[in-house]
Amino acid sequence: MAGALDMVLTPKGLRFGGRMYPCTIGKAGITSHKREGDGATPRGAHRIVGMLFRPDRIVQPTDWAVPIGPGDLWSDDPKDHAYNTLVQAPYPHSHEVLRRADPLYDLVLLTDWNWPDAVAGRGSAIFIHQWRCPGYPTEGCIALRRVDLYAIACRITRHTRLIVP
Template sequence: MIHSPADLVLTRRGLRVLGRYLPCSIGRGGIRRDKREGDGATPVGEHRITGMFYRPDRLAAPQPWAEPILPGDLWSDASGDPAYNSHVRAPYPASHEVLRRADPLYDIVLVTDWNEGGSPGAGSAIFLHQRRRPGYPTEGCVAFARPDLIWLAHHVPYGARLIVRR
């Protein structure tokens, strides 16, 4: 496989991007080909960065294409719901994640195209975001120390490939 310099490649050492390695955490379920909702796994594949959200009350927009996270912004994780695996707004009766969190984990969120069509049960909300602490697993996302995430958000182009292998 030929990699573009802008590709984000997940390796045992971390995420390789633009000649740097950024230490990161992955899902508690490891890396899996058969990703399912709630399994905590980071999905294998070539994914694209298709969006970015940021907290405008905590930092400036990292890219012109980044969208502010506002009160009431949510992400549907309700398998079978028509809006499954997409950005929704409160009030939203189905199961969802709150994007505007009290903690800093979602101050910057890079959205991937994993299960973009919303196939029921195939997993949702596979993001790149801030980690809790080194070595602490995610629910399937890829997570970074805040300074590394900020650097990444300023340098990753829209549509960049995130390559995840076992």
């Protein structure tokens, strides 16, 4: 059952704190059998385990948000020993750059999907981040308008969950 601090994905958007926020999900919809690269958003109750932000672009939304540095990457290579964790450049394995030229990762809420003990191929990070534009799907993450993402980030706690029914 969802608590007052939880974000709940619904057909109308992401419900949090008595409000409904428009959002987008993975291009392949929702799945109970997430795999690396499938473009799906995994079903379940996912804890929020961290928050990253670009200090050169936005104000720190909470005291537990961690700045994204120039060399910060996220390993998405199932064969890598550091699969589904924050790593530093230079990095020889497949990864995502967290300090992007576009604003998608200016603020990132990290979920515990396949973390901290990642199972190879089960899918790397499910982030909550800024969307490209309304209706544009993600690779499996949840995406929101910048203003909505920031408003949520300022109000969540370390006990908040993302619930994907």
